[in-house]
Amino acid sequence: MELLQLEYFQTVARLQHMTKAAEELQIAQPSLSKTISRLEEDLGVPLFDRTGRQIRLNAYGEAFLARVQRAFVELNEGKREIRDLARLNEDIVTLAVSTPRILPGLLGAFLASHPDVRFRQFFESAPEMKRQIENGEVDFCISSAAIEGIDIEWRPLLTEEIFLIVPSNHPLAVRESIRLAEVKDEPFISMNAGYEFRELTDRLCREAGFVPHIHFAGDEPDVIAGLVQQGLGVAFVPALTWLEWPRRASHRLRIEEPACQRQLGIAWSERRYFSTAAERFRVFAFAYFRDVAKRLVREFG
DNA sequence: TGACGACCTGCAGTTGTGCA
């Protein structure tokens, strides 16, 4: 049984006239007649009652026609769905990040020149991002920890300095820089455990010879900044985050020792096929962070 | 092992014609 036979059957059933159906289908009448006969042979029953020169759909034909029409509706829906899906995937970039704070600037700048592109974004830990890349669930991962694995490419995007912020009335607020060990007894306001940034700052404190006293841990950098302004403690802040805070009632200190930096990078699977939109986003991301790096140099030297 | 061409087969379609 073939689609062509079913298509011809629909037309003959609708017109109940072999010659008119053949004209509509733009084929010779004997060809149509033979096609319908083959279909009837396949099914093992006649679909039409033939009386003299007339053909009429019989009970088998009626029942079969209903099924055929439903099948064609399903097939047409399927075609449309696949078409939409194909077009949609062309315009969608899937992205997992461990540092969501970079997204507004990055995506905003990209969408300004590519308004038709849509993003699906996930906030994930580094191990989960690696799994997503390996399973083909995302196009790219942007992370402050290198993602390594078979067929995974990881490239650095930006190296940014990490500062310490203290309340403006804090004794250290008159200084430009400190050694991290100088604040070993200070109350710290920090990101919650599990965040890459928290793991990084804990490691930096260990390198300086102490374990920080965490008085408050949260998910929101803005809340952390607010608590520092209220005089409740000191906190680490990446250069880019500091730059984007509209009000800076707290004081920023450069950390001389140990070297406090973090590197943001982008990872993808070398096996993955990239849509045009994804390919453009990758190129754009490198250019965007080059500009950000220049801005950080201008601002912080 | 994959690419390519020659050959074969099956089927859709056409023309001509017979039958009701």
Place this chain on the structure above:
DNA sequence: TGCACAACTGCAGGTCGTCA
């Protein structure tokens, strides 16, 4: 006039052998 059959043509797809 309209349906169906026979003979034929053209084309697409499959198979097989050859070659790099």
